[in-house]
Amino acid sequence: DQQVKQNSPSLSVQEGRISILNCDYTNSMFDYFLWYKKYPAEGPTFLISISSIKDKNEDGRFTVFLNKSAKHLSLHIVPSQPGDSAVYFCAARSSEDDKVIFGPGTSLSVIP
Amino acid sequence: DTEVTQTPKHLVMGMTNKKSLKCEQHMGHRAMYWYKQKAKKPPELMFVYSYEKLSINESVPSRFSPECPNSSLLNLHLHALQPEDSALYLCASSQEVGSLGSNQPQHFGDGTRLSIL
Numbered sequence: 001d002q003q004v005k006q007n008s009p010s011l012s013v014q015e016g017r018i019s020i021l022n023c024d025y026t027n028s029m030f031d032y033f034l035w036y037k038k039y040p041a042e043g044p045t046f047l048i049s050i051s052s053i054k055d056k057n058e059d060g061r062f063t064v065f066l067n068k069s070a071k072h073l074s075l076h077i078v079p080s081q082p083g084d085s086a087v088y089f090c091a092a093r094s095s096e097d098d099k100v101i102f103g104p105g106t107s108l109s110v111i112p
Numbered sequence: 113d114t115e116v117t118q119t120p121k122h123l124v125m126g127m128t129n130k131k132s133l134k135c136e137q138h139m140g141h142r143a144m145y146w147y148k149q150k151a152k153k154p155p156e157l158m159f160v161y162s163y164e165k166l167s168i169n170e171s172v173p174s175r176f177s178p179e180c181p182n183s184s185l186l187n188l189h190l191h192a193l194q195p196e197d198s199a200l201y202l203c204a205s206s207q208e209v210g211s212l213g214s215n216q217p218q219h220f221g222d223g224t225r226l227s228i229l
Contacts, residue, residue, distance in 0.1 A: 034217055043116070043202050043220030044155065089154055098143060098168060100218060102154035 003027045004092050004103040012109045019077040021106050023090030026071065030092040034100070035064060035075045038087045047088075048075070080110045115139055118203050118221035126229050127193060133224045135186040135203030144186040145218060146178060147202040155202055161186060193228045200225050 005024045013019045023033075031052040036044035050057040050064045050073065057064050063076045077084055090103040116137045125131050135144065143162050147155035160168035161180040175197075177189040186203055204218040 036220075041222070043118075043204075043222045046217035046219065049217055098145075098160045098162065099157055100145075102156075104154050105152075 002104070003030075003101050004090055006088075006090055006103040006106050008106050009104070010107040010109070012111060013080045015082055015110055015112050016079045019075075019080045019084065019108055019110065021075040021077075021088050021090070021108065023073045023075075023103055024071060025073075025092050027092070027094070027101075028071070029094040029096060030101075031095050032093050033064070033066060033073050034091045034093075035062075036089040036091060036102075037084075038089060038105070044089060077108075080108075082110045082112050084108060085110050116203055116205055116219050116221035118201075118224050120224055121222065122225045122227075124227045124229060125190070125193065127195075129193075130189070130191045132190065133188040133201055133203075133226075135188075135221060136184055137205040137219070138184055139205065139207070139219065140183075141205035141207050141219070142183065143206045143208065144180065145204040145206075146186070146188055147204065147220075149200040149202055149223070159188075190226075193226075195228050198226055198228045 003026050034049040035047040037047050038044045048059050048062045048064050050066050055066050066073045087105045087107050089105045091100050093100045119134045145160050146158040149155045157170050158172045159178045164180045175192050179187040200223040202223045204220045206218045207216045
């Protein structure tokens with residue numbers, strides 16, 4: 001039973017355009033959401049996060065949107081760059097425990 | 113450069129061997145984690161240490177034995193592993209745990225690629 005879902009295994013975007021990566025969750029106890037980026041042969045790198053009390057958080061080219069009622073979040077990358085090509089993991093945690101639950105990941109390819 | 117250092121980067125061992133994976137962080141983080149990641153799958157939590165005490169064991173088989181000698185170090189002792197244990201083992205740390213740590217990201221090492229023959 002996947003508590004964090006990323007229904008698109010892969011995504012291709014032209015350089016300079018917007019990349020939108022989606023994530024859905026089922027556990028209403030989650031109150032903090034994170035996006036990680038992973039290159040081959042490296043560990044995941046934290047990208048951006050959002051608390052459940054907010055609906056948007058922005059950091060440079062990266063913006064995360066949270067729709068609590070729909071249990072949905074998305075990561076927007078604008079403009080997309082070839083160096084953004086990586087696997088992106090959505091993750092969620094509850095303040096009640098120390099578990100971070102990861103989604104299956106979306107492989108993003110930014111085409112020059 | 114990652115602030116969480118894992119050694120070795122690669123390890124090949126037989127099913128009867130005993131080996132250890134090591135993880136080190138000097139960020140003063142109070143929580144440390146072991147994850148297992150199979151190819152094309154997300155990281156799966158194995159263990160959580162909070163203030164050097166084991167706080168979560170996700171029903172991991174006893175052939176994996178974690179140890180936290182001090183606040184900066186985390187080991188994973190391996191014994192009698194099976195071929196299906198071949199995976200990338202990731203260590204992570206975060207500043208705090210529980211409700212205090214809920215809004216803090218984990219910092220990951222680059223992992224140890226483990227192959228069981």
